[in-house]
Amino acid sequence: MRKTFLFMDTIFNKVDSKGRVSLPADYRAIVKELNSEIVCYRSLVSPCIEGCAEDLLEKLATEIEDSNDFFSQEQDDLTNLIFGDAKRFTFDSTGRIVLTEKLLTHAGITDTAVFVGKGRKFQIWSPENWAKEEARIRAEVLKKRPVLNAHKSGDNA
């Protein structure tokens, strides 16, 4: 029964006229296990919505609080932006949340939402924007592939 808490996969769900979307079942399971709630906010850098479990923001807040490095001011500013924008979303008995007009507009979502897992976080895109983004990322990462291999230290051949 012990689970890990990673948002994964790419899921296409419909957005109805009321702005309702099913949160993917796997995502729901994670939030439930964490005894947490979903929080969403506009991505600072991309035309998409970002989401995570509320306790990740809790951790982020604590980190910023305790951080002494020279990025802290910058991160503090970014954090303000996020917390100012973030909103809690509870899902109903069928597992749906109602996204706000502000978020939908920012992401250019009309009738279909694409959930993209990012580990501790996830993103919600319009199909069009996601197609572009995915292509960009694939090209970018393949260019830098050595980085993929270098992230581990204890890796002996």
Place this chain on the structure above:
Amino acid sequence: MRKTFLFMDTIFNKVDSKGRVSLPADYRAIVKELNSEIVCYRSLVSPCIEGCAEDLLEKLATEIEDSNDFFSQEQDDLTNLIFGDAKRFTFDSTGRIVLTEKLLTHAGITDTAVFVGKGRKFQIWSPENWAKEEARIRAEVLKKRPVLNAHKSGDNA
């Protein structure tokens, strides 16, 4: 109690019309022992599926989380690519998982899946692609073998 947690060997299993495959018994034993689950994703560089125990990705997520790089663009790309593509697979009481169309297509698998152990990870190939890949690997190793045996001085060619 088990000594090792390494995926090994090469196993040919059938894929039925619904995409169901038996995960090799040895692999199952490992995953069970780790109290984890299987995660699969498309290989970035080969026409095959890659898999590992979920806690390997969990570690990666934790590393990213702890890197104080909450807003890094590069990490954004990397996590999108890995977690956006990865999917969790639980096996039923008979030890089968259901591979998705996306994965099967990427690997060119129709009715037979070849599981190839790679230590902490494993790969799933179509028999045809695996035959080619194995031949390529063998040729590659043979080519390098003289270098491995005879330690030449000044061999920076």
Place this chain on the structure above:
DNA sequence: TGGTATAGCATGGTAATTCATGGGAATCAA
């Protein structure tokens, strides 16, 4: 050593459950 019983595994089929989604009733705000 050879032959047979046994347990574990891969695989096919099917029943049961879960999930996404549409519609409408109930609740709340102005």
Place this chain on the structure above:
DNA sequence: TTGATTCCCATGAATTACCATGCTATACCA
């Protein structure tokens, strides 16, 4: 009251869990 938002039920489709069978490798016994 009207418009909007939240909650709940219904439904069809897709996914998953379960049961059954045949095969293979292993253990056991003579």
